[in-house]
Amino acid sequence: GLCTSVESVTITQPTTAVDVTAAVSSSFNGQDVSCFGANDGQATASPSGGTPASSGYVFQWDANAANQNTATATGLSVANNPYEVIITDSLGCIDSASLVLSQPASVTATIASSISVTCFGDSSGQATIAASGGTGTYNFLWSDGQTSVTGIGLQVANNPYCVTVTDNNNCSDVICFNIAQPAAPITSTASVIADPSCFVHCFVPLELYL
16 A cells, blocks of 8 residues: 655744834934034944844945945945945845935024224224024134124234134134225324414414314
């Protein structure tokens, strides 16, 4: 007769599928990168599931992230958005995730208002700086050492004035300008109008011309 044998096989699979999420992990006072155009951003991939090797998962970031192969990619910038990472477990199962970075607007300094020097050669000029962009509050440093948003005691002799505006992430902009003054000092001349009929006791008027 014919002999038969029956065997059973159980196929197993990982408890959960490979999964990865990726998120920006750098924070410069709430910004992904420190300054407009900066390349100091970071992103971290967080894998789970699958069958990781004893050493964990294999990470592979794309060319935009310079093909880095660690969980955290560094040196990222908005200019190279978007970024993608692929993770692989010990059985070759993969998953991918992508992300984009944001950045602050560039710090920009402008002259909000200015007051010219009142008299030729004096130090009565003033100027106020307006700042925008960047992150947080601003610090002001004038070329003559002042640190307020408004510079006082300005004089033409110290032209040009340069002001460096810096935000909380040390991003900065510089604006330079000249303070104005009258074209020339006020001058005066005096002349004596004499009456030739007088000698000692006559009144001699003095006229002053400006």
